Amino acid sequence: MQPTHSAEAQAYREKVRAFLSETLPSNWRGVGGLCGDDVAGFEREWRSTLFEAGYLAPGWPKEYGGGGLSPLEQVILAEEFTKAGVPTGGSNDAFSIGMLGNTLLMWGTEEQKREYIPRILSGEHIWCQGYSEPNAGSDLANLGTRAVLDGDQWVINGQKIWTSAGQLADHIFVLCRTDADAPRHKGISFVLVDMRQPGVEVRPIRMMSGESEFNETFFTDAVAPKDNIVGGVNNGWAVAMTLLGYERGEAAAKVPLRFRAELDRLFELARSRGLSNDPLSRQRLSCCCSKVRSMQSRSWRQLTQCRCGHRRRWYGSIFKLYWSEYHQVVTELAVDILGADALVPEGRRPTTAFQTDDVGAPNSTGSWTTVFLNARAGTIYAGTSQVQRNILGEMVLGLPKEPR
Numbered sequence: 001m002q003p004t005h006s007a008e009a010q011a012y013r014e015k016v017r018a019f020l021s022e023t024l025p026s027n028w029r030g031v032g033g034l035c036g037d038d039v040a041g042f043e044r045e046w047r048s049t050l051f052e053a054g055y056l057a058p059g060w061p062k063e064y065g066g067g068g069l070s071p072l073e074q075v076i077l078a079e080e081f082t083k084a085g086v087p088t089g090g091s092n093d094a095f096s097i098g099m100l101g102n103t104l105l106m107w108g109t110e111e112q113k114r115e116y117i118p119r120i121l122s123g124e125h126i127w128c129q130g131y132s133e134p135n136a137g138s139d140l141a142n143l144g145t146r147a148v149l150d151g152d153q154w155v156i157n158g159q160k161i162w163t164s165a166g167q168l169a170d171h172i173f174v175l176c177r178t179d180a181d182a183p184r185h186k187g188i189s190f191v192l193v194d195m196r197q198p199g200v201e202v203r204p205i206r207m208m209s210g211e212s213e214f215n216e217t218f219f220t221d222a223v224a225p226k227d228n229i230v231g232g233v234n235n236g237w238a239v240a241m242t243l244l245g246y247e248r249g250e251a252a253a254k255v256p257l258r259f260r261a262e263l264d265r266l267f268e269l270a271r272s273r274g275l276s277n278d279p280l281s282r283q284r285l286s287c288c289c290s291k292v293r294s295m296q297s298r299s300w301r302q303l304t305q306c307r308c309g310h311r312r313r314w315y316g317s318i319f320k321l322y323w324s325e326y327h328q329v330v331t332e333l334a335v336d337i338l339g340a341d342a343l344v345p346e347g348r349r350p351t352t353a354f355q356t357d358d359v360g361a362p363n364s365t366g367s368w369t370t371v372f373l374n375a376r377a378g379t380i381y382a383g384t385s386q387v388q389r390n391i392l393g394e395m396v397l398g399l400p401k402e403p404r
């Protein structure tokens, strides 16, 4: 199946392609072709190019600095950027723009939008997510970080954990308990906190890949202005759920293309190891191929449904469940193909712990084994597979609610 687009949409695709060929070097192969400091340097410059061109938040209204693009144009943009192997934003923009910015546009007061949105876009504020705690992950409503109003500011005490890219951020959106006597979901507020203060401490956690991309975040009498609550005091649960919808759902346009590029690289690896005629390897490769195709079809279907106004919270759950489980299968296959070489990883490693390696990355053992290890986390972050199945069971299949 190949979707056909209108002449207007095709013209928009050409416009994006022209932008890419004007702004990228002629020998460009994708970020995966860069190493070491060149990656960070490119990403910094590329983010400002996107900012100046109005491509950083393509779906936002123009009055807030967005591109005002239609859902189809946004998908075309994401597709072309992914094929070209360039990011759609900077390292923390999944949190800053994808999660917080979108949520502020929906729930923020006009003052909050005017204060934060321009700073998010310019990169003056870099955000991370403070939801999970040692005793509150899947059961997020169990969170214990407290915010108490003292005069005109909130005083925050508690601990968050697994704060991705917290070491790069200077702001954090924090779910806090603001009414200890209310029912669990009703006494929570969504607070915007400046991390550049003595009461906020970020401690890195070492992952099994050896990298440290997430952290513990401690709040000891940290403060936030009284007006820094989004969506109203004790209404944070509804705001938090809106944000999770963005966290799980926005990837549909990019993920199948990134996985397709990754799979092509795996075909290449199998060929180079003389396994392209091995029946068992062929069977496993074709199974992965059909899963990527099915993901692509689902993403087109989701786009069509969104364009017809059928946006459902659980679309993101289906997609997240599917890609994260697929990614463990394909990376296990890669490690099997590498055999004993996987025990001594060498060469360029991925620049991020999330999803695949960058488009254009070399077929190094360092790349595949690190992605293999990182893929274990895919079925945990942004809601575990079990939690997604609970959501789908209840919301789509109409099964009885799980006992509390």
Ligand SMILES: Cc1cc2nc3c(=O)[nH]c(=O)nc-3n(C[C@H](O)[C@H](O)[C@H](O)COP(=O)(O)OP(=O)(O)OC[C@H]3O[C@@H](n4cnc5c(N)ncnc54)[C@H](O)[C@@H]3O)c2cc1C
Binding pocket: 128, 129, 130, 131, 132, 133, 134, 136, 137, 138, 139, 161, 162, 163, 164, 165, 214, 377, 380, 381, 382, 383, 384, 385, 386, 387, 390, 402
């Ligand atoms: C790489 C990575 C990055 C992350 N980044 C962030 C971040 O930036 N900010 C942030 O706030 N959090 C972040 N997280 C945390 C993530 O959201 C939690 O790990 C996740 O919600 C699961 O919570 P938990 O780890 O406490 O596991 P638990 O909730 O304790 O779950 C343990 C096991 O029990 C199962 N389980 C739990 N409840 C149920 C149920 N009701 N029904 C069936 N099975 C159930 C789970 O599926 C899981 O298998 C990150 C996690 C990872 C791995």
